[in-house]
Amino acid sequence: MKNPMGRFMIIIALVMSMVVAQNAFAETFDGAIEKITTRPNTILVDGTVIYGVKINYLFNQYNIDLEEGMTVSVEADEFVCSDGTIKNMATAITVGDVTVQLR
Numbered sequence: 001m002k003n004p005m006g007r008f009m010i011i012i013a014l015v016m017s018m019v020v021a022q023n024a025f026a027e028t029f030d031g032a033i034e035k036i037t038t039r040p041n042t043i044l045v046d047g048t049v050i051y052g053v054k055i056n057y058l059f060n061q062y063n064i065d066l067e068e069g070m071t072v073s074v075e076a077d078e079f080v081c082s083d084g085t086i087k088n089m090a091t092a093i094t095v096g097d098v099t100v101q102l103r
Helices: 004-023 055-062
Strands: 024-038 041-045 048-051 071-080 086-095 098-101
Touching: 024 055, 024 086, 041 071, 055 098
Parallel strands: 048 086
Antiparallel strands: 024 041, 024 071, 041 048, 071 086, 086 098
């Protein structure tokens, strides 16, 4: 007799990978930082809120001191939450000639 639990786990893994693939889309946001918040960790670039930019981490690890008005390029994945809201989660940020991978 074959293992039905193994088949079940494979099916679950396939379904989960399809759900994750449908919910993430990459996008790049270029412009000046309009606003910075720390709870939650967000920046506002060109009218778009981008989550997951940890200001203290960038300063402590890379000596990058983000300020409002500073020009940046942010790569972000777009996630559709279960309630239908869309959040842009930063995966990389470029300030000047320095690019930091965030995820």
